[in-house]
Amino acid sequence: MIHLVLGGARSGKSRFAENWVAQMTASIPQACPPVYIATATIGNDDEMANRIARHQGDRRTSALAWITLETPLALAECLTRIDKANQVILVDCLTLYLTNHLLRASLNTTAETLRRMSATNLASHDWQTEKNHLLAVLPTLKSHVVLVSNEVGSGIVPMGELSREFVDQAGWLNQAIAALADEVSLVVAGLPLMLKTAINS
Template sequence: MQHLITGGARSGKSRFAEQLALAHAGPVRYVATAERRAGDEAFAARIAQHQSRRPAGWQLHEPGRELAAAIATAGVGELLLVDCIGMWLMRFFGADGGFDRAGWQQQRDALLAALAVTPARVLLVSNEIGWGVVPLGEETRVFVDELGWLNQALAAVCQQVTLVACGQPLCLKGAA
């Protein structure tokens, strides 16, 4: 069963996904998608906060751009907690702001295909960023558009979709 968990910044979506993973009886693989960039101490602190909440028994996997391959290798009874889709999308933007559209489209399609066939349970954490104004900058517009379209595609293939706001989960699709 695939479950998309979305919400705004600091909405509690990662904590909600972690609670679901803690209740899983089998092995858990935490799939960390963020790219650590030198000099960003505030972001490093966010990563450390996430790390401190993870049980020692969870496996860590950092797939880079190859998220679909990480999902394709998951087995029956395993749970993958992917945190987060927005950070994964950021890997397709260069330091100059350029967007690797061809690489993104290939990996996006591979992700959707892998989710359709994996025997593992997958929890996908993503940002809901479509409630703001249309951004002025091209790079930000591309990011918002691509993440919004991917969230829609993920919601279509996932059996369950939950929106988290103020730390409270709201079931949008599937079981509550």
């Protein structure tokens, strides 16, 4: 079972996804502890550090015995490595995972390479390899997987080449995963709207 959960900032998508994991775990006989794959990185961002600490605190006080894995880049490899039956995995979130790849490629680009190829194009090339790996892995998993992602296409087109590339790539990633997912939910103001269910997938 693959469940994609979409929503804007502060829409309640992560809370909805965590509740979905709790319900799914409770329904599985002899279920393994659920796995939380966190894609966020702190860097030099104090506000992000506070967000991550808050999420960690929530998981510590949760009734679920979460196993947390910090995986900013190698998501497909991580899913393959930990996959097993009777397990539920939460990935939060796909858009930070995408951001990590785009920024990593851009920051690692040398001045000489930049003269020959834009940082955005290089980032996109590296990202396509990782994205294709993820899309190939997901349908093969024995685990139940819920993936959280931001819906970023409802606002204005952003300024800046890398920002526009991010919006494009996030939209294409969401579409690709929605196509292979069994269920897709859109969360708005804490309220989920089922866009695709296992019955009609």
